[in-house]
Amino acid sequence: MLAVAVQGVIWEGTLATALNGLNGKEKFDAIVLEDDYRPSDDEEFMNPMQQAYFLKKLKNWKESVVEESRATMAQLQNDSLREPDLADRASSETDWSLELRTRDRQRKLIAKIDSAIRRLYEGEYGYCEVTGDPIALQRLEARPIATMTIEAQEKHERTERVSRDERTD
Template identity: 70%
Template sequence: MAFLWSRAGNVSAVDLDEGYRPSPDEPFMNDRQLAYFRAKLLDWKEAILKESAGTLQQLQIDSLREPDLTDRASSETDWSIELRTRDRQRKLISKIDAALRRIEEGEYGYCEVTGEPISLGRLEARPIATMTLEAQERHERNEKVSREE
C-alpha cells in the first residue's frame, strides 16, 4: 500500500502489487504510477541518508592519527573522496525532494522544457529526470557549444 498527497492535502491510498512496474498500456502518471515513483524516490532518499549516517559514524570512530605519514596521507585522501561523494549525494537529495514536490503538484513525469511526457523507461532509470531524452540531449549540446565559445 502506498500513499499519495495531493496539493489540497488530501491523502489517497494506492494499492501497489509487489511486482508492479509502470506500463505504457495504462494512463500516463495515473495514481499507481505516481505512488510507484514516489515510493521509489523515498526509498532512494532513505538509502542515501542511511549511508551518510554510516559515514559520519565512521568519521567519528576513525581518527586520523596514524603515526606513518604515508598512511595518514592515504587515509586523508580516502576521507576526502568519501566527503566529496557525500556532498554529491546531498545535492542528489535536493533533486529527489524536487521530484517529490513535482509529484505533489501534478507535474511529475512531464518535461520542463517541452511539456511532453518523459518516457517510463527514462523515469525508471532516473526518477529525478526533468526532461525528455531529446530535450536533455539538446540541452547538453547547447551547453557544450556555450563552453566552447
C-alpha cells in the same frame, strides 16, 4: 483496475475513482500498490497508480542514500587522522577527502529526490520542464529524478558543450 485503501480497507470502482480526486500527500497515502505493479505505456500517463509507484521508488531511494550518508559520517567520525606515519596520514587524508566528496554528491542527490517528490505532489512529475511533454516511463524507471525528455536533455547538453567550448576559445 484502480484500487484504493482507506483505513486498511481496499476499495475498487466508484469509490476508488472518487478517492482518486484527492490532492497532495493524502492522495498517495490512500493508494495501495500490488508488489508486482510496474507502470505501463498501456495505462494513462501518470495515473494515480504510476504516481504512487514513483513516490514509493523515490522515497525508498532517498532512504537508501540517507542511510549511506549516515554510514559515511560514522566512518569519518571513527577514523582517526592522528596516524603516526606520514604515509599513513596522507592515505587517511585522501580517504577523508574522497568520503567528503561522496557525502556532497549524496547531499545533492537527496535534494534532487526531494525536488522530484515535490513535483509529484504538485502534479508536475513525469513531464519535461522544457517542453511539457511526458518523459518516457523507461527513462523515469532508470532515472526517477529526470526532469527532461531524452531529446530535451541531449539538446541541453549540446548547448552547454557549445557554450563551454566558446568560453575556452
